[in-house]
Amino acid sequence: MNLIQNLVSRIKPVVSSNSTSVLLSKYLNPFQCLTSLRHLNTLWHMHSNTLYITGVRPQKKSKIDEQPHIKGIVLKTLIKKPRKPNSANRKCVRVRLANGVEVIAHVPGEGHNLQEHHSVLVKGGRTKDLPGVHHKVIRGKLDCAHVVKRQTTPSQTAPPPT
Template identity: 55%
Template sequence: MNFLREKLSHLVSSKTYSMYRTVGIVDTGNYSAVKHAVAGSVNKDCSWIRGMASLYQMHRTGPHIKTRPPRQPLDGKPFAKGVVLKTLIKKPKKPNSANRKCVLVRLSTGKEMVAYIPGIGHNLQEHNIVLCRVGRCQDVPGVKIRCVRGKYDLSHVIK
């Protein structure tokens, strides 16, 4: 039993050893059960410790580069055709106050996005076809594309 206590004192701290002693694992005399219990506690306590990579491992794998999710609203394309689902009026963020004219568009890529209509006045209704380009409306959150005036069903600005 003293041999077992010496082994345990080397493997775990006195706090963990006293815990095993109170539970009764140490006094059973079954060394394999104690060994597995101690190994499990050591692994749990030291799970946050991770070995550093050697220079050869870093050379072999190359630099660690994070892959970030794509932030392109039209998947890298300059324009996309879309069908108007609904016309919306959005309010801008804090210091500005206005009614920004927008439309909910189902693009040819399958995405549904809110597009800003530039200029004064528009003739868009549901089921109209518009051409959208990448361009944010900076003071309206969630609006990342704009409609192109004078293409398909969206007419030019009337002067």
């Protein structure tokens, strides 16, 4: 407190050139800016009367360390529900990557053979309708099998083949 009083007492009085009033800085309360915030009654008042230091937001760092692909071990297989308006269940796996980070990766295609302790190759790229899923498993590499050709069924509306 003595340090603040010492600094305030060293400030010279401010004299306005076009008026005869003299404002002595020793009459100013050094904590006026802190006490005035207490009397603001809305968030807008607090927002408009306070000073904010604007800075650059830190960029989000990739979990795979800017590598195109990274190897990982499957910890658990998951079924996640997409956000609206989609309704199909999406097959995902929880993977511990080679750099020690655990991520959730989407397994594209129909069906998969992944179980716990399988090795998979993971690439970046989010699945739009799955919140929190920002990686994909590469099919046909390591322990993840290729997509088996989808069985086609006859059309319900087409005439039967002759």
